[in-house]
Amino acid sequence: MKKGLARRMMNRRQLYIMLLLPIIYIVVFSYVPMLGLQIAFKKFDGNAGIWGSQWIGLQNFIKFFNSYQFERVLKNTLVVSVYHLIAGFPIPIIFALLINAVRSKRYKKAVQMITYVPHFISVVVLVGITLQMFDSRIGLVATIYTLLTKQPMPEILGNPSAFPHLYVWSGIWQNTGWNSIIYIAALAGVDSELHEAATVDGASRLKRVFYIDLPSIIPTATILLIMNAGKMMSVGFEKVYLLQNPLNLRTSEIISTYVYKVGLTGFSDFSYATAIGLFNSVINFLLIIIVNQISKKISDSSLW
Amino acid sequence: MFLSKKRLGSRNDEVFYFVTNAILAVITLLVLYPLIYIVSASFSSPNAVSSGKVILFPVEFSLEGYEAVFKNNMIVSGYANSLFYTIAGTVINVGLTLIAAYPLSRKDLPGKNILMFIFSFTMIFNGGIIPNYILIRDLGMINTRWALLLPGAISVYNMIVTRTFFQSNIPIELYEATSLDGGSDFKYFTSVVLPLSKAVIAVISLFYALSHWNAFFNAFLYLNNKSLFPLQIVLRDILISTSIDPSLVLDPETMAARQGLADLLKYSLIVVASAPMICLYPFVQKFFIKGVMIGSIKG
Secondary structure, rough: OOOHHHHHHHHHHHHHHHHHHHHHHHHHHHHHHHHHHHHHHEEEEOOOOOHHHHEEHHHHHHHHOOOHHHHHHHHHHHHHHHHHHHOHHHHHHHHHHHOOOOHHHHHHHHHHHHHEEEHHOOHHHHHHHHHHHHHHOOOOOOHHHHHHOOOOOHHHHHHHHHHHHHHHHHHHHHHEEEHHEEEEEOOOOOOHHHHHHHHHOOHHHHHHHHHEEEEEEHHHHHHHHHHHOOOOOOOOOOHHHHHHHOHHHHHHHHHHHHHHOOOHHOOHHHHHHHHHHHHHHHHHHHHHHHHHHHHHHHHOOOOO | OHHHHHHHHHHHHHHHHHHHHHHHHHHHHHHHHHHHHHHHHHHOOOOHHHHHOOOOOOOOOOOOHHHHHOOOHHHHHHHHHHHHHHHHHHHHHHHHHHHHHHHHHOOOOOHHHHHHHHHHHHHOOOOHHHHHHHHHOOOOOOOOHHHHHHOOOOOOHHHHHHHHHHHHHHHHHHHHHHOOOOOOOOHHHHHHHHHHHHHHHHEEEEEEEEHHHHOOOHHHHOOOOOOOOOOOHHHHHHHOOOOOHHHHHOHHHHHHHHHHHHHHHHHHHHHHHHHHHHHOOOOOOOOHHHHHHHHOOOO
């Protein structure tokens, strides 16, 4: 048996040679940083390096849990991510159901074509657009507000309570069309005989949406919901950081932006920042595993 | 009886179709309006922009915004840098992704599952910002172009898309036929698999190119040499973190003109920066959608 394995490996040696470079790559750029996580438990000393620094146990974590920032960044991260999940998950589904019910092919195509466009815009430009639109002096929203109410618009960009809305709805504007692709495809796969049979039985189009279309995309939706829930705590750094300003920090400082500020700006405390980042990664990791297990139990659809 | 019921049903359906189309029209306009507004503003005069006169169409048509964009050296060099990072980066990405995905797509590769796990594990756990920063610093890549080309050179997601494509689109009989003739895996890969994989190569090239063109984070962390800045960093400096330089405070009239031009420049810049990808998009749309579809099949 062992001989057999060695022989099979020998036969496939060229495949291993192909894999050599990618494996080296992934080890260096993904696994070496994971080893670097040990500085979360050390007092990082630039001269001694990662391996030579002194162990200090859980001190960095305790410092974080006791700091006044802990509650704030955790809460902000949760608010933004839960809001994003609740609003961002159903809208593409509704959108896909609507698109699927359009009879004119040209209209359908035009709607899809236009709503996919914002997906191709970069985060920097998206934030730039958002800032331009909501600028209280020259922004389009301010112009329209003034036109309708004859009053200057109240400040939005510097308003801490507006931040989660700006973050979530700019994302919905950008990605609803794109995220609906997968559902539209699932709907296109629905057997047309089902619709015909239901029509003969007198079911209205609206009824068919609820009894034929919607059930047919539930498996896809479940998988996507798991994936999104698993990614919940890993709110992207870029958009939040770019939308931040000194006035909205109270609601816009999330874990990843805080890690950046602690680690790479000012006094630059690598160990402390790594500990905060690790805390976040571990929660992410647990979340995705738990969510996957739950979905395995209740729906048979899981990621692995 | 039956007939009247049916007619009633179809009248309800007409209402349904009308409402559906109307809702979609509203959504589409909500997406489209800001885009049109930006383009219109970018072709207006500085004064029209800063006094909020633009509503839908360009007001006092002018190209001053675009002139200002192309006169700005940082924007021009950022554009050139981004072109370089996009092309060089995509070549590296696609090469590495293909040579990782193909062996892993082969059922007869001993250890395939362990190797696959090594890749997929990185999707759910990673070192995070600081350990990555230390690595890039220790490799001496801070302030070099490599810092934008190598980190993230393989997207495991794209690798899985490619692998799924190989598994489902390259018939195993082909392999059996060629290996009977004593064909090697290399030869089979280059002369049979690659020519049959143009579609997936197009898909991942586009995914990678788009992400390079739009990338911000790595440059933000690893570069402070202005001559290496990609467009997104320049954009960020102009669109997001501008404040009026106090040393330039002039008399109110010049100030206003300057402010007007600065406002206008932003709109023109948004158009110039997004144009390449959006112009490309109608032509490559089907490839992108194909990519989403292949990726949705459980790997």
